[in-house]
Amino acid sequence: MNRRTFISSVFGSLMAVEMEGISYASSLLPGATEKKEWKFLPGSKVPTKRLGKTDIDTPILIMGCCQELDPVYDKKLHRCYELGVNHLDTAQMYAEGNSHKTIAPFIKQIGDRKKLIIASKVHLSEDEATPEKFIKNLESSLEDLETDYLDIFYMHIVKHPRLLEKEFIEMGDKLKKTGKIRYFGFSVHHGVAPELMLKACELGGGIDVIMFKYSFREFGYDKLNRAIDACKRAGIGLIAMKTLGSIPDEAEEIVPWTSKNFTKIQAKLKAVWGDERIDGIASQMTNIQQVHENAWAAISKEKLSKDEMEKLIQIAKVTDHLYCRGCSYICEGKLKKKLYVEDVWRCLLYAKNYKDISWANYCYKGIKDYVRKLSPRDIELAGKLCPHNLDLVKIYNEVEKIIGS
Numbered sequence: 001m002n003r004r005t006f007i008s009s010v011f012g013s014l015m016a017v018e019m020e021g022i023s024y025a026s027s028l029l030p031g032a033t034e035k036k037e038w039k040f041l042p043g044s045k046v047p048t049k050r051l052g053k054t055d056i057d058t059p060i061l062i063m064g065c066c067q068e069l070d071p072v073y074d075k076k077l078h079r080c081y082e083l084g085v086n087h088l089d090t091a092q093m094y095a096e097g098n099s100h101k102t103i104a105p106f107i108k109q110i111g112d113r114k115k116l117i118i119a120s121k122v123h124l125s126e127d128e129a130t131p132e133k134f135i136k137n138l139e140s141s142l143e144d145l146e147t148d149y150l151d152i153f154y155m156h157i158v159k160h161p162r163l164l165e166k167e168f169i170e171m172g173d174k175l176k177k178t179g180k181i182r183y184f185g186f187s188v189h190h191g192v193a194p195e196l197m198l199k200a201c202e203l204g205g206g207i208d209v210i211m212f213k214y215s216f217r218e219f220g221y222d223k224l225n226r227a228i229d230a231c232k233r234a235g236i237g238l239i240a241m242k243t244l245g246s247i248p249d250e251a252e253e254i255v256p257w258t259s260k261n262f263t264k265i266q267a268k269l270k271a272v273w274g275d276e277r278i279d280g281i282a283s284q285m286t287n288i289q290q291v292h293e294n295a296w297a298a299i300s301k302e303k304l305s306k307d308e309m310e311k312l313i314q315i316a317k318v319t320d321h322l323y324c325r326g327c328s329y330i331c332e333g334k335l336k337k338k339l340y341v342e343d344v345w346r347c348l349l350y351a352k353n354y355k356d357i358s359w360a361n362y363c364y365k366g367i368k369d370y371v372r373k374l375s376p377r378d379i380e381l382a383g384k385l386c387p388h389n390l391d392l393v394k395i396y397n398e399v400e401k402i403i404g405s
């Protein structure tokens, strides 16, 4: 799909479409920060989409389970389920390693495993990764989830093509045959996504689903656009994550959001759903209000207006210098040094924007000692090499100040 076709499919008709069974019960302008009430008529469900060549019909909104869940009765998960969001995306490392154990009671409460789509991930760095270690971690994940199988098993935060070599693809095939997983894939957060996605296509099978970072901020990124097209042709299911393209809220407020149809968060989700190549969005929803806000947008048949889309593009433009794309082959590659730029930036985002200091600390822990030994001059030089003008000196200083202790 070329960019023009995609943008026009996102804009869609500007006519307001009355949604079946749903009413928008707020007199407040969407985009304002006040709490709104989202009402749903009984039976309203988030639409589903076939996930690549799999036999999974995934809701287009997927519950991201990185947050702490209530191990006794999690109201968010149950509300999601009522609204058709029966696909849970978790990972062994989420909630500081507790996510699986807190999802297990929910699976039991639903009472029929087949009614849920459970996806989980195991992260191993390219230096330590072996098929045996992945299998061992998968088995312990299944034990914690108290289930016999995963619908999708992802290698998590893949940064290197080594993890797409024969031994790992064969591991995925073997696990599918044993019934421990139904489908296999990987998640990718970094700027290496286009290369890894294309490599997955070249394999001619083995990778069923890819979860990757994709938001309105990536719309003009041709290399990624081509990789998405290739995955679509290859029948690989595509799940978008980090779709809000988050940076500190106040920075985005330079462009006032005045839409009466959608909040800014809803518009960001709609923009990605408007790309028909994307099968679903994994979104962390930490309270019922967020579940309602996101599900309402997913159910709404109304498309983004030209004005709403232009506002998003304007936001992306004026805040470009605050958003790290993970293209460290530019800043680090030229320096020939590993600086963990995108990881540091993401830790700061978790702390400042999501206000989740504990998760930020958890993520920073693994790189903290290394980062502290970096020369300030290298950090400054990397910042100068960044084509998006990120102020890396400020970012590294802030990380230390906020979560370094």
Ligand code: SF4
Residues within 6 Å of the ligand: 191, 323, 324, 325, 326, 327, 328, 329, 330, 331, 332, 341, 342, 385, 386, 387, 388, 389, 390
């Ligand atoms: S700092 Fe700039 S060049 Fe480096 S990864 Fe981030 S966006 Fe890319």
